[in-house]
Amino acid sequence: MTDEKTITELIERWVSAVRTADLEAVVADHTDDVVMFDVPPPEEGVRGLGAYRATWPPFFEWIRSGAVFGLVRTEVTAGTDVAYAHLLLRCGTPAELARRPDHRLRITLGLRKRGGRWLIAHEHHSFPLAQQDETPAARADRETQGVASSDG
């Protein structure tokens, strides 16, 4: 099996573990020093497997309340010993997804191969922030400065 296939299966296992709120399966293929840039803070990222584990229970409550978390597209680039992948997912409450069917959660993963096994060492989760989604602070700055808030 190619590394791309192995990593794609690892990702599919992870997504279904999130969907079934199976914490042990969610953290099963991660390094102890995992760094996650989550949708919410901390600003510097969630650092270490313990902190990573602790982010999941509140999300599982949200999933149990009926929220959707499903892969739409998976693109994997695997090297000899390091890989990255970028994913597009449908993630939201039925009300959110009904209002914005094309809205996507973007996830980027960084992986390392150790002892012949691929492990996730980095995750970056975000939603695109459209103009109509801009935060009160960003809007205040834009209106003050007359420039669109964007990171390029």
Added chain:
Amino acid sequence: MTDEKTITELIERWVSAVRTADLEAVVADHTDDVVMFDVPPPEEGVRGLGAYRATWPPFFEWIRSGAVFGLVRTEVTAGTDVAYAHLLLRCGTPAELARRPDHRLRITLGLRKRGGRWLIAHEHHSFPLAQQDETPAARADRETQGVASSDG
């Protein structure tokens, strides 16, 4: 020079190219098939070097208006032929940074080594979305459903 050092220098060149609004230098070390998950949409990502180039001019205007774009932390994981990096940056107008000095832009990069040269093939840019930043849509959903909007 180690691959980590080579990639760290590539990243520092890219950041200073953004700061000086030097478009040719900004796109100099990217693959033709680069995929960027930008702070704003498109939901499916900015795909291809031409589309990537086109995202920069509006951001350069914002930089010229006095916005800050500076590296705070760079962490690189380089394999034989694939690498990833995650960065924390100060990015905002002076007013935004004065109000939220700890606010960070998070960037994850995916790189491939081709012909002995490292190139950026993926970028993921986002700001953490704090509860006080939640969008009107997210707030409406949270208040409707009585659950916090989060991606775990």
